[in-house]
Amino acid sequence: MTVELSDPSDLRDPSSSTELAAEPVVPGPAPVWEVIHGFTRYWAVVAALDLGLFEQLAAGPQPASALAAAVDVDEHRTALLADTLVALGLLTHEPAIGYQLGAVAATYLLAGAPRTMVALVRGAPGPHERWPELAQTLRRGAPAVRIEDDPGGFYPALARATAPVQRQVARAVVDTLSPIGADPLVIDLGAGAAPWTLAFLTAWPRAHALAVELPEVVAVTEGAIAVVGDAAVDAVRAGARVRVVAGDYHQVELPDAAADVVVLGHVLRAESVAGARRLVARAAAALRPGGTLVVADYPRPEVPAAPSAPALLMGLTMLASTGGDGVFRVADLHGWMRAAGLEPAATLQPLPGQTVMTARRP
Ligand SMILES: C[S@@+](CC[C@H](N)C(=O)[O-])C[C@H]1O[C@@H](n2cnc3c(N)ncnc32)[C@H](O)[C@@H]1O
Known part of the structure; x- marks a missing residue:
């Protein structure tokens, strides 16, 4: 709805006596509503995931009545949620056939899809309960509860959630690198569900890896390696070629000047500046001459323009829930x-x- 101002002079500065002064342009409130609806959009998608709505449409289109029965919500409410998802571009709707998965939802919002982001939707904002406290957290300099105070409470789910996308990233990067020696060594610090370790082992058949992960999370690393090892034994034989070390990447012993590649995959932004710098120095010392340090992260843009907002919001996400400095240039x-x-x-x-x-x- 557009509301016309009946008398634009209402907006003029009453102290101004100049009739010819340009009328101030009042911006519309749409950007503020966009902010508010960032929140509502997010929870609409989480509700659809909780209800299994996308999964119900995976087999084919359904009218509102059938979809409502499948997700166990009354038809009016189901249709309102589904129409919202149509408006967000995640579903389509045709009166003759009903609701249907859009390409984005089919690619990213089904649990079993190779590029699934289902777990990431829930995990990427960090623990949800930290956000309402953000102002106090910023003022205090750290959240009341930091993820690293209980790494087993959050990191296993996050590491599993990020792996599908990071596997693709890692595959593309590995294609740009070559091993130096005949038996290359890859060191993966904060390995998570091992997307980087596995990408290197798959591409470099003679490579060995050292994957370091916190004791509370290391089962995720071991599990990921075991699954791929089973699925592609001849190509990977992953288990036999990886030494998984449970420990703190600031402290575990690393071989000196021995690695062809050291990976810091999405770990630096959870560190303080001093911690990140120290970690880069440890990684550098482990590299052999000619070796490559690989750092995957969301760097802070030089200019805070609209397309750079995701990296900045990722930095705030880290401030909201970790003791780290959040983002670096x-x-x-x-x-x-x-x-x-x-x-x-x-x-x-x-x-x-x-x-x-x-x-x-x-
Ligand atoms: C965002 S995940 C990234 C996982 C993986 N590198 C990737 O790119 O998908 C960060 C990982 O670093 C691990 N981590 C955090 N602090 C660590 C530390 N001090 N020592 C070892 N691992 C750590 C976490 O447990 C988590 O699995």
Whole structure:
């Protein structure tokens, strides 16, 4: 609905006596509603996931009545939610056949899809209960409860959730690198569900890996490696080629000047600046001459323009729920790399919104 102002002079500064002064342009409130509806959109999609609505449509289109029965919600409420999802571009609706999965929902919002983001939708904002406290958290300098205070409470689900997308990112990056020696070593720090370890082992048949993960989370790393090892034994034989170490990547012993590649996959932004710098130095020391440091993360853009909002919001997400500094610039990372004796190399964008920065040990 458009509301016309009956008398635009209402908006003029009453202290102004100049008749010819330009009328101030009053911006519409749409951007504020966009912010409010970021919240409502999110919870509409979470509700659809909780109800299994996308899964119900995976077999084919359904009219509102059948969909309502399948998700066990009355028809009016089901249709209102489903229409909202149509408006969000996740479903389509044709009166003759009913509701149907859109391409985005079919690709990313079904639990079993190869590129599933179902777990990521729930996990990517961090623990939901941290967000209403953000103002106090910013003022205090840390959340009341940090993820790292109970890593087993959040990281296993997050690591599983991020793996499908990170496997694709890792595959694309591995294709740009070559092993140095005949028996290359890959070190994966904060390995999670091992997307990087597995991508290297698959692409480099003679490679071995050292995957470091916290004791509370390491079962996720071991489980991911076991599953792929079973599914592609000849290609990967993953279990026999990976040493999984349960420990803190700041402390576990790493081989000196031995690795062809060290990966820091989405770990630096949960660190303080000092911690991130220290971790880059540890990774650099583990690289052999000619080896490559691979850092996947969401760097802070130089200019805070609209397309860069996801990286900035990811930084705030880290401030909301971890003791880390949240986000760093590519220039910061390059400084830490140089201080550790590395030469910054290519910055890659293997998928939209995914940035991978590399450096070489001379
Ligand atoms: C966002 S996940 C990323 C996992 C994986 N590297 C990826 O790219 O998908 C961060 C991982 O770092 C691990 N982690 C956090 N702090 C750690 C530490 N001090 N030592 C070892 N691992 C750590 C977490 O348990 C979690 O699995």
